[in-house]
Amino acid sequence: MRPVDPLTFAKPASAGGSARVSEAVARVIRARTGQNDGAAQRPRDPAPSRAAYRMNRLWLTPSFRFAMRKLAPLAAFMAVVGFWAADEGNRQVIIEQYDVMKAELHNRPEFMVKMMAIDGASSDLSIDIREVAPVDFPISSFDLDLNEMLEQIEGLDAVASVGLRVRAGGILQVDVTERVPSVVWRGPQGLELLDGEGHRVSALVSRLDRPDLPLVAGEGADRHVAQALGLLKAAEPLMDRLRGIVRVGERRWDLVLDNDQIIMLPEINPFAALAQVIALDQAQDLLARDVRAVDMRNPDRHTLRISDVARDEFRRLQGL
Structure with missing residues (x-):
């Protein structure tokens, strides 16, 4: 037996109101079965819109993808950080925390210098070296200005050459080559x-x-x-x-x-x-x-x- 089309099955009972009822029933049936009127039944155009086409073409550009994936998040992060750091109170908090961390690092026991050892110098020259380069021990090795100490020791007449280094055990080693009077x-x-x-x-x-x-x-x-x-x-x-x-x-x-x-x-x-x-x-x-x-x-x-x-x-x- 052939299946009955519900759209053709509903026949008008009369030329008046029955036809309108049948037409309404047909529209309901079409809506439930996924069908539409004649204008909506035209096939949809598969081509993308102009804006979508341009965005797809732009996304295929490597530089654009790099900017969107790397630079854009970085710029957003920097903007947030800059906005936060614009406040003077926030900046002061960062500076104080940095100073505290720096002081804790510099004052660790492994970085402390506890004494000075002088080799290659006579007793009188050793006394002169300690006078021109005074150091209050213990002191952090980060706080020692070895270049300035080197210049001060080399300025002594009796010093031909000198080397400075901090060796194991927290000792400031001073190696001196003394001038020999002739x-x-x-x-x-x-x-x-x-x-x-x-x-x-x-x-x-x-x-x-x-x-x-x-x-x-x-x-x-x-x-x-x-x-x-x-x-x-x-x-x-x-x-x-x-x-x-x-x-x-x-x-x-x-x-x-x-x-x-x-x-x-x-x-x-x-x-x-x-x-x-x-x-x-x-x-x-x-x-x-x-x-x-x-x-x-x-x-x-x-x-x-x-x-x-x-x-x-x-x-x-x-x-x-």
């Missing part, structure tokens, strides 16, 4: 100790405090200590009689012996001139005679200056 310089400021390069080591109260070091005198002698030491080494055969070496006119040297004898060396090649004087002394006892000065300044004309007594005796002998 000569005593009698300069404008009095007696001073100089190392082999002419750097000042310290002041000296009395020459008797360092009789083991040779005496260097004269203006500018501190800038030529290396040459002076070389001449003193070359004059080793005369060392028992040598009293010092003097810089003259900031150009040349005089060797001063006992009995007020002087060996006047030239500005150019003083080592050769000194070797000639030593050879004459060893051959003819030149310096054992009544000679006041041996003038070697002129390489073509060497001159001996004798004492007044020797000169008078020489003239007396010439008159005989």
Whole structure:
């Protein structure tokens, strides 16, 4: 038996009200069965709207997706944080919390320095180092300004080089290379100790405090200590009689012996001139005679200056 269409089954009973009732029943049946009138029964257009199409195309752009997924949330977060931090009270709370956390970290036991150890320095220099770089122990290693301490210690005359480090056990280690005095310089400021390069080591109260070091005198002698030491080494055969070496006119040297004898060396090649004087002394006892000065300044004309007594005796002998 063929199924009966409910839309065609309902037939009007009369030409009047029955037709309207049948039409209303048909509309109800269509609504329940998912059907609609003729205008609504047209197929729906599957194409998206213009706005949806543009949004889909924009979403396919990698930069747009990155901005929406990464930058947009970050910007929103920063905006919220900026709005919150705009209040001065909130900022003060952050600063106080940061200071508390920083102080707690810096004052932890493993970061505390408890003492200073100095190696390579004499007792006097160690005292000077502790005076120029005073530290109140215990102190956090974060509060130590090692660069400033390094500059202060390097400023000491007796310090050639220095190294600073904080080693295990909370010890501030100071490794010092001390300048070694080589000569005593009698300069404008009095007696001073100089190392082999002419750097000042310290002041000296009395020459008797360092009789083991040779005496260097004269203006500018501190800038030529290396040459002076070389001449003193070359004059080793005369060392028992040598009293010092003097810089003259900031150009040349005089060797001063006992009995007020002087060996006047030239500005150019003083080592050769000194070797000639030593050879004459060893051959003819030149310096054992009544000679006041041996003038070697002129390489073509060497001159001996004798004492007044020797000169008078020489003239007396010439008159005989």
